[in-house]
Amino acid sequence: xxxxxxxxxxxxxxxxxxxxxxxxxxxxxxxxxxxxxxxxxxxxxxxxxxxxxxxxxxxxxxxxxxxxxxxxxxxxxxxxxxxxxxxxxxxxxxxxxxxxxxxxxxxxxxxxxxxxxxxxxxxxxxxxxxxxxxxxxxxxxxxxxxxxxxxxxxxxxxxxxxxxxxxxxxxxxxxxxxxxxxxxxxxxxxxxxxxxxxxxxxxxxxxxxxxxxxxxxxxxxxxxxxxxxxxxxxxxxxxxxxxxxxxxxxxx
Amino acid sequence: xxxxxxxxxxxxxxxxxxxxxxxxxxxxxxxxxxxxxxxxxxxxxxxxxxxxxxxxxxxxxxxxxxxxxxxxxxxxxxxxxxxxxxxxxxxxxxxxxxxxxxxxxxxxxxxxxxxxxxxxxxxxxxxxxxxxxxxxxxxxxxxxxxxxxxxxxxxxxxxxxxxxxxxxxxxxxxxxxxxxxxxxxxxxxxxxxxxxxxxxxxxxxxxxxxxxxxxxxxxxxxxxxxxxxxxxxxxxxxxxxxxxxxxxxxxxxxxxxxxxxxxxxxxxxxxxxxxxxxxxxxxxxxxxxxxxxxxxxxxxxxxxxxxxxxxxxxxxxxxxxxxxxxxxxxxxxxxxxxxxxxxxxxxxxxxxxxxxxxxxxxxxxxxxxxxxxxxxxxxxxxxxxxxxxxxxxxxxxxxxxxxxxxxxxxxxxxxxxxxxxxxxxxxxxxxxxxxxxxxxxxxxxxxxxxxxxxxxxxxxxxxxxxxxxxxxxxxxxxxxxxxxxxxxxxxxxxxxxxxxxxxxxxxxxxxxxxxxxxxxxxxxxxxxxxxxxxxxxxxxxxxxxxxxxxxxxxxxxxxxxxxxxxxxxxxxxxxxxxxxxxxxxxxxxxxxxxxxxxxxxxxxxxx
Numbered sequence: 001x002x003x004x005x006x007x008x009x010x011x012x013x014x015x016x017x018x019x020x021x022x023x024x025x026x027x028x029x030x031x032x033x034x035x036x037x038x039x040x041x042x043x044x045x046x047x048x049x050x051x052x053x054x055x056x057x058x059x060x061x062x063x064x065x066x067x068x069x070x071x072x073x074x075x076x077x078x079x080x081x082x083x084x085x086x087x088x089x090x091x092x093x094x095x096x097x098x099x100x101x102x103x104x105x106x107x108x109x110x111x112x113x114x115x116x117x118x119x120x121x122x123x124x125x126x127x128x129x130x131x132x133x134x135x136x137x138x139x140x141x142x143x144x145x146x147x148x149x150x151x152x153x154x155x156x157x158x159x160x161x162x163x164x165x166x167x168x169x170x171x172x173x174x175x176x177x178x179x180x181x182x183x184x185x186x187x188x189x190x191x192x193x194x195x196x197x198x199x200x201x202x203x204x205x206x207x208x209x210x211x212x213x214x215x216x217x218x219x220x221x222x223x224x225x226x227x228x229x230x231x232x233x234x235x236x237x238x239x240x241x242x243x244x245x246x247x248x249x250x251x252x
Numbered sequence: 253x254x255x256x257x258x259x260x261x262x263x264x265x266x267x268x269x270x271x272x273x274x275x276x277x278x279x280x281x282x283x284x285x286x287x288x289x290x291x292x293x294x295x296x297x298x299x300x301x302x303x304x305x306x307x308x309x310x311x312x313x314x315x316x317x318x319x320x321x322x323x324x325x326x327x328x329x330x331x332x333x334x335x336x337x338x339x340x341x342x343x344x345x346x347x348x349x350x351x352x353x354x355x356x357x358x359x360x361x362x363x364x365x366x367x368x369x370x371x372x373x374x375x376x377x378x379x380x381x382x383x384x385x386x387x388x389x390x391x392x393x394x395x396x397x398x399x400x401x402x403x404x405x406x407x408x409x410x411x412x413x414x415x416x417x418x419x420x421x422x423x424x425x426x427x428x429x430x431x432x433x434x435x436x437x438x439x440x441x442x443x444x445x446x447x448x449x450x451x452x453x454x455x456x457x458x459x460x461x462x463x464x465x466x467x468x469x470x471x472x473x474x475x476x477x478x479x480x481x482x483x484x485x486x487x488x489x490x491x492x493x494x495x496x497x498x499x500x501x502x503x504x505x506x507x508x509x510x511x512x513x514x515x516x517x518x519x520x521x522x523x524x525x526x527x528x529x530x531x532x533x534x535x536x537x538x539x540x541x542x543x544x545x546x547x548x549x550x551x552x553x554x555x556x557x558x559x560x561x562x563x564x565x566x567x568x569x570x571x572x573x574x575x576x577x578x579x580x581x582x583x584x585x586x587x588x589x590x591x592x593x594x595x596x597x598x599x600x601x602x603x604x605x606x607x608x609x610x611x612x613x614x615x616x617x618x619x620x621x622x623x624x625x626x627x628x629x630x631x632x633x634x635x636x637x638x639x640x641x642x643x644x645x646x647x648x649x650x651x652x653x654x655x656x657x658x659x660x661x662x663x664x665x666x667x668x669x670x671x672x673x674x675x676x677x678x679x680x681x682x683x684x685x686x687x688x689x690x691x692x693x694x695x696x697x698x699x700x701x702x703x704x705x706x707x708x709x710x711x712x713x714x715x716x717x718x719x720x721x722x723x724x725x726x727x728x729x730x731x732x733x734x735x736x737x738x739x740x741x742x743x744x745x746x747x748x749x750x751x752x753x754x755x756x757x758x759x760x761x762x763x764x765x766x767x768x769x770x771x772x773x774x775x776x777x778x779x780x781x782x783x784x785x786x787x788x789x790x791x792x793x794x795x796x797x798x799x800x801x802x803x804x805x806x807x808x809x810x811x812x813x814x815x816x817x818x819x820x821x822x823x824x825x826x827x828x829x830x831x832x833x834x835x836x837x838x839x840x841x842x843x844x845x846x847x848x849x850x851x852x853x854x855x856x857x858x859x
Contacts, residue, residue, distance in 0.1 A: 074542035
């Protein structure tokens with residue numbers, strides 16, 4: 001109970017919206033740069049050498065979030081994820097992926113780190129092969145216990161249709177939040193620029209948004225985005241110039 | 253001879269359509285060091301396997317779908333290069349396209365797909381890692397590129413598969429047919445669509461789950477990250493991120509004076525405000541789409557919101573498509589122009605050549621050389637979208653008199669029509685020019701006249717630029733996100749990435765030597781077909797007619813310019829004054845096997 005109260009008070013005192021978080025990091029980075037500049041200006045003073053400016057301490061992130069309409073389909077997130085986890089670029093084992101919907105929409109497919117963890121609930125082994133890390137909320141898979149291809153109950157249970165199998169081992173791939181500082185978010189922010197803002201974001205609080213978004217499958221999200229983006233063509237139905245010309249002729 | 257350590261697998265998927273078999277072609281590391289990949293590798297295969305005067309439509313003629321060593325790695329914006337001997341010009345030809353197709357080939361564990369033979373009935377190929385399947389495409393035959401793509405994706409049952417398909421134009425063997433990759437990107441300009449149609453190959457779908465091996469990952473990531481940072485931060489590139497290449501339409505009109513207008517009559521086209529980037533931003537674009545790992549996202553998707561094409565989702569305009577099918581045709585209705593672009597993509601036609609042919613036809617009608625009776629009663633005039641739409645359809649299906657005439661391309665049309673029409677033909681080495689008028693933008697003439705393919709805008713805008721672009725096209729890298737951003741650092745960054753990736757010990761000198769080697773291989777191939785200095789020049793109109801208006805009013809491309817460009821380029825490459833590689837150069841570049849070919853060509857063409 002006490003813990004919960006603390007959380008609420010945090011919420012009231014600090015800027016904790018997504019934008020607020022981003023602004024916060026921007027300010028922190030800016031001050032780090034300023035410090036570094038001062039250090040270099042001061043030359044080789046003993047102080048600058050003894051105490052290099054410390055990187056601002058980051059909170060561990062617990063939730064991923066995708067601003068879906070900002071995705072350009074560049075797959076920088078897949079690249080960063082697979083490089084972090086396997087050392088080389090290999091999108092087929094990335095824990096985040098970008099799905100093309102009807103060739104015109106890119107849908108980022110991520111783990112929303114649900115608070116009730118349907119995947120862990122569904123895991124039939126004892127002890128559970130998948131656990132949520134209490135510190136950073138990342139889902140950690142114990143490959144020794146996991147039953148792999150013959151089970152995949154987690155895949156069935158995931159409301160967001162996020163879980164895919166590793167093509168080598170047949171075992172499911174889970175987002176472990178890279179230990180609280182997700183690489184995909186950093187990669188997305190680095191690529192994003194005028195006029196397209198970042199798509200992937202991370203936060204230490206879920207605000208229930210994760211629970212709302214997790215109920216949407218990638219296909220539904222694609223359909224929604226298509227409707228939103230390409231009005232008046234809300235279904236993505238193809239209008240070909242040839243057919244348009246023909247049908248006009250027939251009407252005449 | 254050893255297998256590659258990293259970057260490449262040393263395996264090329266060799267498909268023979270005649271008997272529906274495939275095998276692995278082992279390629280040693282030395283060949284990659286010599287020719288890199290992509291179109292360099294294709295030039296290596298072509299000079300080795302083809303004798304002079306090869307029939308480009310012969311059964312054993314091949315198409316090479318080639319990614320480079322950097323595809324599928326952390327390097328940004330790796331693309332696909334498709335190379336073949338062009339049935340349109342009879343010369344070596346390559347086309348580059350964006351999207352994820354090339355990377356998927358690498359992730360499937362191949363360094364390229366080499367297709368030869370001719371199927372008896374229509375076929376499409378599915379490549380999933382090591383598994384290759386030949387699938388019946390009888391039902392797909394006749395469908396346009398988007399429908400084909402959709403049907404193939406449905407059958408692949410995998411939203412992450414990538415396709416390259418042809419449309420009705422390719423099936424009907426129109427020589428300007430192109431390959432459409434993932435619905436919106438085109439590898440055009442080399443007649444690959446016609447060749448695929450000739451082979452009865454409707455498309456290829458690829459899905460891969462492997463990774464490209466890297467020798468020294470730490471060092472490689474360092475350089476790759478640096479290269480990426482340059483592309484993210486380059487200030488001049490923020491405009492391309494916002495406006496795509498459509499923004500260049502206005503720029504080349506107002507500032508450079510090199511916007512193609514009405515078949516090179518002028519470069520001043522005030523109506524550009526109705527069809528250019530700003531208008532597209534105002535009434536068409538909806539989202540930005542990037543190729544893999546690219547921060548530039550230059551492709552724009554949009555939807556037409558009113559009029560007869562309401563609801564049409566399309567891409568563009570890009571500079572080339574908006575120039576050739578926009579200002580070149582005197583279009584001032586934005587929606588009609590988008591519909592023309594979309595129609596070309598759907599039929600699988602090269603936007604640039606189609607625009608060139610339509611512009612040429614319109615000018616001939618305007619000058620009274622062609623009569624509507626020669627065009628099935630159609631009378632094209634500048635800005636008449638409906639007539640152009642009808643002509644594009646006829647062109648793609650070779651329908652009627654107009655279709656048969658237009659589908660031959662400008663060179664043969666001029667020969668057939670006669671009556672001085674060749675003066676209006678804007679072609680180099682038999683291929684239509686792209687949307688940059690070389691009178692206003694003289695540097696572009698390097699690419700047009702000295703590039704291997706002829707009439708191609710994507711082969712560099714200076715002597716060194718041609719070598720850089722030869723390397724970029726062989727690495728299958730995007731010139732926007734990599735080559736042009738790196739500028740003077742091209743050699744340093746490329747070598748810096750290739751060495752730790754492949755375990756090579758290339759120096760910056762080797763970079764230039766390799767680029768020159770690729771250009772020389774391509775040149776020797778063309779020399780065998782009779783190309784020499786006399787072909788490296790712009791058409792007569794651009795050398796005599798002064799620009800009548802615009803920022804470069806009075807400019808003309810002179811004989812001295814031509815001579816200067818040629819001399820500078822030939823001496824840099826080590827070719828003689830006739831534009832033919834000398835024996836000494838061939839020996840320095842390690843191309844001894846081509847000495848006899850060059851000698852034979854010299855004898856044959858008395859050079």
